[in-house]
Amino acid sequence: MAKTETFQIRTEEAPLLPAPVSTTGLIGWMRQNLFSSISNTVLTVIGVIIAYWIIAPFVQFAFIDAIWTGEDRKACLPPEGSEGEHMGACWAYVKAYFPQFIYGRYPTDEIWRVNIVYVLFALLLVPLAMPSMPLKKLNSILFLGVFPIVAFVLLTGGNISISSYTWIFVALIAAVGVAIAAILSVAGGRDFNGVKPVLIGFVGTAVVLAIILGFVSANLGLSTVDTPVWGGLLVTLVIAVTGIVASLPLGIALALGRRSTMPIVRLVSVIFIEFWRGVPLITVLFMSSVMLPLFLPEGVTFDKLLRVLIGVTLFSAAYMAEVVRGGLQAIPKGQYEGAMALGLRFWPMMYLIILPQALKLVIPGIVNTFIGLFKDTTLVLIVGMFDLLGQIQSSFTDPTWSTPTQGHTGYLFAAMVFFVFCFGMSRYSIYMERRLHTGHKR
Amino acid sequence: MSKKILPLVLGAAMGVAATTAASATTLEDVKAKGFIQCGVSQGLPGFSNPDAQGNWTGLDVDLCRAMAAAVFGDASAVKFTPLSAKERFTALQSGEVDVLSRNTTWTMSRDTKLGLNFAGVNYYDGQGFMVRKDLGVTSALELSGASVCTNTGTTTELNVADYFRANNMPYEIVAFEKADEVVAAYDAGRCDVYTTDASGLYAQRLKLTNPGDHMVLSEIISKEPLGPVVRQGDDEWFNVAKWTLNAMINAEELGVSSANVDDMKSSDNPSIKRMLGVEGAYGEGIGLSNDWAYNVIKNVGNYEESFNANVGPDTPLGISRGVNALWSDGGFLYAPPVR
Amino acid sequence: MSVMEQDSAGAPARASLLNDPKVRGIFFQVVLIAVLVFVGYNIVSNTAANLERQNIASGWGFLENTAGFGIIQSLASYSETSSYGQALFVGFLNTLLVAIVGIFIATIVGFVVGIARLSDNWVISRLAYCYVELIRNVPLLLQIFFWYFAVLRAVPGKREKWSFFFDSFHLNIAGFRGPKPIWQDGASLIGIALIIAIVACIVIAQWARKRQESTGQQFPVFWTAVGLIIGLPLIMYFVTGMPMHLEHPVFVDTGPRIRQGFQLNVGFNLIPEFLALTAALSIYTASFIAEIVRAGIQAVSHGQTEAAHALGLRQSPTLRLVIIPQAMRVIIPPLTSQYLNLTKNSSLAVAIAFPDLVSVGGTVLNQTGQAIEIIGIWMAIYLTLSLVTSAFMNWYNQRMALVER
Secondary structure, eight states: OOOOOOOOOOOOOOOOOOGGGGGGHHHHHHHTTOSSSHHHHHHHHHHHHHHHHHHHHHHHHIIIIIIOOOOHHHSSSTTTSOOOOOOOOOOHHHHHHHHHHHHHHHOGGGGGHHHHHHHHHHHHHHHHHHOOOOHHHHHIIIIIIIIIHHHHHHHSSSSSOOOOOHHHHHHHHHHHHHHHHHHHHHOOOOOHHHHHHHHHHHHHHHHHHHHHHHHHHHSOOOOOOGGGBOOOOHHHHHHHHHHHHHHHHHHHHHHHTTSSSOHHHHHHHHHHHHHHSSOOHHHHIIIIIIHHHHSSSSTTOOOOHHHHHHHHHHHHHHHHHHHHHHHHSOOOHHHHHHHHHTTTOOOHHIIIIIIHHHHHHTHHHHHHHHHHHHHGGGGGGGGGGBBHEEEHHHTOOOOOOOTTTHHHHHHHHHHHHHHHHHHHHHHHHHHHHHHHHHHOOO | OHHHHHHHHHHHTTOOOOOOOOOHHHHHHHHTSSSSSEOOOSSSSBBBETTTTTTTEEEEHHHHHHHHHHHHHTTTTTTEOOOOTTTTTHHHHTTOOOOOEEEEOOOOHHHSSEEEEOOOOSSEOOOEEEGGGGOOOOOGOOTTTTEEEEEEEEEHHHHHHHHHTTTTTOEEEEEESHHHHHHHHHHTSSSSSEEEEHHHHHHHHHTTSOOEEEEOSOOOOOOOEEEEETTTTTTHHHHHHHHHHHHHHHHHHOOOOOTHHHHHHSSSOOOHHHHTTTSTTOOOOOOOOOTHHHHHHTTTOOOHHHHHHHHTTTTSSOOOOOGGBBBGGGEEEEEEEEO | OOHHHHHHHHHHGGGGGGGGEEEEEEEEHHHHHHHHHHHHHHHHHHHHHHHHHHHOSSSSSGGGSSSOOOOOEEEEOSOOBBBBBHHHHHHHEEEEHHHHHHHHHHHHHHHHHHHHHHHHHHHHHHHHHHHHHHTTTSOOEEEEHIIIIIIIIHHHOOTEEEEEETTTTTETTTTEEEEEEEEEETTHHHHHHHHHHHHHHHHHHHHHHHHHHHOOOOHHHHHHHHHHHHHHHHHHHHHHTTEEEEOOEEEOOOGGGGGGGOTTSSEEEOOOHHHHHHHHHHHHHHHHHHHHHHHHHHHHHHHHHHHHTTOOHHHHIIIIIHHHHHHHHHHHHHHHHHHHHHHHHHHGGGGOOOOOOOHHHHHHHHHOOOOOHHHHHHHHHHHHHHHHHHHHHHHHHHHHHHTTT
């Protein structure tokens, strides 16, 4: 009998079996995330029901039953004889009113000016928002300094009459600068290099002011468009962007003031910040539309939009100050001490060392403040201005488009516009937060 | 001088010029800047309402255009500032607008306590009620227990309180900030009754989903003389406003309209001659050129033309002249003569 | 080093007054004060001149004058013959009511959604995420309009109704109605019983904690408290002979059509303006609270949960005793500012005719022209509310913080 040896040893590896169906793929995922226990299953079912309960009528209203084209309300009214149970959104109405929602009652022939402002805004903002783009400094100067003035002239038409007092005031600034420089060099014994910063500060300000004033008062052949005809998204953006751009320097000043060692400066900053943060925006708006005229001498008036802008700026400056303060506090003490050890004075220290770091840190905070302000611009409709929501609301009273679903459609459109803007910005803020976070991880 | 600095500093700091009016009279101011700044409503069909292109029309708007015509001979030399009920007096007091022509009721306290002057009445109104036809209500006295929608910050809110209290009827008041919201709430069925000036009811009814389902009750519960308002203490400008309105009314009475005003210049009627500046120099008295009234009638028309074009029976509002007819036709309109 | 010291000692540049930080500090502050005084003086003198020109008498005398207008909802007694001061007080109470109810609902919804966002269940956490992102990114005013104008059109008209709970609660466009308790003689005893019950609960809770600290024995404080607070007033209610009856709303559906529907001032009614405002405010604020709660819970390190599980605590005591107390410390400061935001946002009532402080104040402002006084009252009250709320929350925060060693 031949000895046969049988080895029960494997010479090759067993083939890998796929994981049980119940733990991978869609089913596995569902088992793990949706049906892991009885209570979880119940929750899933409830959740699906809630989702269906919300989504189904929405889809039905916004898409399935919606009416996309039409000339007037007849297109969107339920057909004769039906009870009108299934009435969808009347997008034809939004289409007809779309220009008004975007430009307000801005004269049709001049809308190209608004378009240029929109395009410039996007062209300057996008590279500024992308961290990888170069020339950040130039870009911010263009966006924060030059763009507002160009936009102002384009939108209003420029050609503002400026009284001689204003020119005298500008000249006065330059004169004060020269005077201080003179005092410093005589009494302080400084040479020209020692007084150069003072000269540049004052005379430079005066020159910049003069250029700006000259530009806005020049007659560029643009017809004047008064602010009462502005409306829609234009007003929303003007208020939100001006509010944020103007409140940034004010907010930085207040934040520095609040951390200042000078007791009176600190006290004034704290009172200012806490006052504006403690009152609702709507009372601020009422104040700017009813009380501000009382504060001015007889015969001096501000444009209504400008009054609202002043109120909004002061209001958001207080919030901005708190955001910036957070950034200042996040800078390690070593940075301050290092700057002081280098012999830097207060302003160079802030300008060269602290603020660049602090402001970078608070970009998400600034964006969040902007989101809040952007949403809050809707409040101006209460004081009778036509922002996007106000313009939509005022269109409800047009008998040509009056249907039972007009209101729903208009609000839905407004909600979608605001959602796209705000959600986009909040995504950006989260993205920046992550980016900045990794930069500081050791 | 020191008082001027603050706004200028503010204005300069913000890169925007603050409008500083010289402390001259309003008429000089207006002549210097080349247009009249006119305060109007935020949209009341028939009285002051912007169309989709932003052109303003209405009875109140016509009055401002007429003043521009009187001052400049050009009815388009006027800019409109839409004002809420809350802002209107402040805007006039502070000089933001030169004249307020915004369906404003002439009351004693407004005339005497706010530093304002009413330059006349361009529409005799009264507060009324609008209800749904299917309620079957025929008289305001049947409105006991009703909920009432109205605007806050107007005399209507007080009138309605007085009326229901005087008649011992319980009611519920829902007072909104803006007229559009009142209309929306009333249209949604929040209220049984919508109350405001009767002219306003006719105007706002156009904004309802089915205007035909609603009716205005015949009761008028208050006197609401509406008219243009100017600042107190500037008699020259006050006269311009007053006499522009008077010229429109007189023109109707004398049968002068924009169509025939050129022919009427050669009329034999001394009243017409004086009004159109052919005889005498009445324009000087109000600091204007002699053909001021001619310009008003030529560019804007007489009161009847303005009424019929904006609120009259052929317009969507369909309001009949009623008490707003000339005194000679049994109405209240009575303008002092030019002589 | 020594060279530098010598350098600075040798050069007298520091001696200049202009470079002395102290002198500079004083100089800047003097300039600041001068500017503030100048601006303040200008404002005051301009205002005084303007008021004089407009014949507006400043002062608080107008508060005594008769208001003359009606207010749709008042917690205090108010009629058209009441004074402006009373009208403002009614507005203030309405603001408080909206703020308190709104904060209560927003907190509950916010905590539920915040915890739901961390749920293992994918559907639930996604739903919560969508809720937060959708609500947070749409303006509050738009949501108020949506609730008031869009939802309002969907409920039955004035002459119809939806009824719930055995026909005792009703909803239609005129509001949410239910039975109103009418208290009779002896009802105050029930209130006293309730107060006694609450005091007893506090005493028992303290005793139970001491006992647990010394002996480790637990006492069912929660259920005792529930029993006391419900039971004691209930017993008193029967002892005093049931001194209360319910006033049901009266719905008329015959007769002239104008009289049909619910009768005014009978039963308990929440006006639609209140419902819309409270719904919008609490749902909006809840989306922010949810994020705060989520961040707070995530801030507690996972090791805490594991340690609690290792000690043998179940899921619910882990949450209740370990996670939430630690999370609260992170949650409370931002939660405070959300409460303040809700209170301030309640001023949007003015857009939908709910008579809150700003809305009533606006009416008074219009009738009297006393802009400065009215706006002053607004600012003062909101600032006070802000300060009181933050003081309370700071106190609470400190109590919570003491838990930390």
